[in-house]
Amino acid sequence: MSTRDTIAVIAGAVMILALIGKPATTSRAAAASPLTNTDGTRSGLAPLTTGTERRQGADVIRGLRTRPMGSKAGYDRLNYGANWADTAPGVPYAHNGCRTRDDLLARDGHDLARDGCAVKRLRLEDPYTGRTITRPGQIQVDHVVPLSYAWRMGARSWPMSKRLDFAQDPLNLLPVDGAANEAKDGSGPASWLPPRARIRCAYAVRFAQVARKYRLPVTPADKSTMLAQCR
Template sequence: MSVKDAIALLAGAVVVVSFLGSAKTPPATAASPLGNAGGTLPGLAPIISDGDKARARDLIQRLRVKGLGPNTGYRRTRYGENWADTASGVPYARNGCRTRDDLLARDGRDVRYRAGSRCEVVSMELEDPYTGRLIRWHKDDADEVQVDHVVPLNYGWRMGAPRWPMSKRLDFANDPLNLLPVEGDANEQKDASGPAGWLPPQRRIRCAYATRFAQVAFKYNLPVTPADKKAMLAECR
């Protein structure tokens, strides 16, 4: 190798190190929603035992039901700027990091940050709870991992959010309980559906997903449609 080539190689390595910055150690194993009421633990572990399924059904049974309301007036901005650190009543609020980065750091393994930043995630590994796929993600292909609102913002709007104060809408949109980093394609297939219209392709996670949906709805006093409640109960039998 010539001196010129060696210098070029070293310069490239410096650029890579500078871009990646520091790394975070792997997080704990994915948590069951039954032990993660605040949403600060990573991922979504299956609910398997009969006792835990009974607890999940008890929660789902407590949800109010009503028909899906109109979509009148809905825009994403009704919940504030996308991923802005402006909520005040939820974990990670006003910590100086965008909500999306908070969630990538919560659920990712081998998380790396941009040099000079304690917030901006540029690469990680994610075991997608919806498909079971291991994703080696890099910010150059940002949409490969998207952060899903378990209870979609549009769904919340149609079930009562227009009557909320802006502070509650900000919390709902940025609450880690309502947010999961997942495969982008799966998130796009889900769109604004409730559980009667869409469930994760990975069947073993469906009761956990239904439970997380119910936790969010219960926390924000949102009703669900009769069909969604029926679908959630069926997944936890």
């Protein structure tokens, strides 16, 4: 082996040793449009800004069924299974050995540092507020169609397997600013919309996509509000 080859081997070994024990770091692509991210596996939520996009978004919303809001009686978070369970039978990321929350932080975060499944560091562009968040503890993963809303609109009659899918489906999940998520609580669009006005049409479309996938009606007021965001 030549002196040059020996130096190259040593340099490679030093680099490998330097990486051992450090969390893996990766980057992620820019946020995807809800119109092209119909299974929820691509990163984030991009605004719909062109006339064509907004018309296409409105068409998705128009297909929703409506009915009055039902009772919340009997609702409990455990009606949808354990929090961030990896055991949903029919959605992406299930059974991969990681909590759903960590899957979603990895999907939407940039400049990730991970220790196994756990995301230890990231940069998240929050679609709801436009803020850049760098601490995982400040992030909550929002159910776009809230679990309690779904319960009141018909999920009480679903089999447990469907409720588990609904709660863990990446189409229905967005990592966002914790305070914004808490302000939303179990509201539909007529009662709460993201503070960032530019994202509201995309948010309404994602809400409609989830509702349509699970054949869930929305209230007339929610449908009217959603359509108004894409005009």
